[in-house]
Amino acid sequence: MVKDYATDTLKAFDFKKLLKHIPELYQLDCAIDTVSFKKPIDSSNMNPAHWVDLATIIESHYDTHDGFVVLHGSDTMSYTASAIGYMLENLTKPVIFTGSQLPIGDLRTDAKENLITSVQIAALTEKGKPVIQEVGLYFEYKLLRANRTTKINAEHFEAFQSPNYPPLAESGVHLKVFKEALLPRKRQKRLVVHKSMDTNVGILKLFPGLSPQLLQNVLDTPGLKALILETYGSGNAPTESWVTDILKKAIQRGIHIISVTQCVGGGVLMGQYQTSQHLKKLHVVNGKDMTSEAAITKLMYLLGRGVSGKSFKTIFETSIRGEMA
Template sequence: MTHPKILLIYTGGTIGMIKDAETGALRAFDFDNLLLRIPELKLLECDIETISFKEPIDSSNMNPKFWVEIAEVIENNYTKFDGFVILHGSDTMSYTASALSFMLENLAKPVILTGSQLPIGDLRTDAKENLITSIQVAALQHKNKPVIKEVGLYFEYKLYRGNRTTKINAEHFEAFASLNYPELAESGVHLKVNKEYLLKKPKVNKDFIVHKDLESNIALIKLFPGISQTILQSMFNAPGLKGVIIETYGAGNCTTETWFLELLIKAARQKIPMINITQCSGGSVSMGQYETSQKLKKIGIISGKDLTTEAALSKLMYLLPKGLSPKKLKNAFEKNLRGEMTS
């Protein structure tokens, strides 16, 4: 019987650090010696290989260039492995998970991101459990085919859809939440997979495609009472601006001050796509439910529905280079592409 083959990709982050027993300093862990450090991995019925970035990337320095590097590692090894586990710093993990979900089209294998709040060598570390269970999740098979066929994020006993997550806590082990979509699996005495929530792969087999062209000239604007007209104008007039994401209040509401609406109208005339997402942790934008958002609808603002900020940004980065007309871009953005929004 052949065991599932899992590729472990170390990009950086706390999970890959060990503490020097004498100095207390943190240093990068040599993942070639993974089985020596974590002998429990031998109990898993899978074959594990590792690839590490030459220079570990601090989560705060993650950017689209590194997303492309991660995607290319998966692309180059896609036929050789049954699943992929990406070790990543937790601060920007939801952004990377969301971006990869759009970049990896027709994905038919698990790509699981994980990390930890404490280094792998700490006594109370969460790293071992997160790593071991992520590998176990990536190795899950039914009739010799992967159970998970999407980009997931595993942290503190729960597997989430990657593009539905956001980091909610900098100190607790339970650092992530998926407020608008149930978890895909839960680890307890048994590993319980909620199959009804998994992303369904189309019945027609389509070729795996990796999209590497991403547009990052996007402004992210969080509305707040008293937001400055001067500052907003400078953002909307920024050279090379290709898109705007506006975090509005509640179900998609905003100020109706004349200067603000005129700013949006001007941007709409310049064919700059603008996305309306809620700044609430959970819930959805409902364009036109209130008079304030009705005005946005008339201007042609795109509804981000129940997208997270991370998913909205990466979805726009993915769609902008496609050269779509304003109408087609709006239709594509408001369509559920990878399970990232509720239809």
């Protein structure tokens, strides 16, 4: 966004004026092309159809460009960046998401540093090959694996955190890349872009006082194929018989139930405590240390690919883009 000082409101940024607002980009040793949606949207309006548009833009420029920077509102950036990571199979070029907490043009904006460094990261090469070959999210001096991120602050410049995985790079006086944290380099294969995302999914956060009616009504949602349960601690849930009965019947109907922790850090250790043994016996899918953003987008991706019920649990519990330990 950019501030309109005449009306004191925020309006959509005109990407054609990118270099005018940030002339420092001319100093980078790379050529920059800009592409934008015909009608810019607020990130709160982001949806899977827009993810497909983004993936298609990257696909159409993949052979002619060395790297990509996606400017995105921070509210849903972790969702979009996680989804794009799943959708781009055999990715061997950097796709870096970034944004800002204050709009371009604001006196104290963080937009300039975030964008300049993101472009620099996207242009990094070693022996003629990109250093970063995955989807990352750069914010406030840190490059994080996108599908490991979650937005943790609406006011501070350090808006994003990767609670269960270290940074891929840090920006200080020098730009330091932590190669041991990067995904292993893949053999050059043709990029495959998956554009079918199934949105018949849901998330329910457990809380003291959750009623049988609410849980049942959520699971009775027409067309629902999978539900993420944000469980307590390391994957714990109430042991009352109605909880087990409702989940068991849903699983028998073919609905996938996935457990992720509602804690910011850590993950699900199903069966460690007595209060998660009933979920383990029901063969609830273990989301391990995934964020809710990575889990819900992985659900959409796997269901969109038509993964069968028999293999779904095994595939979901396997890391495919570095999203889980």
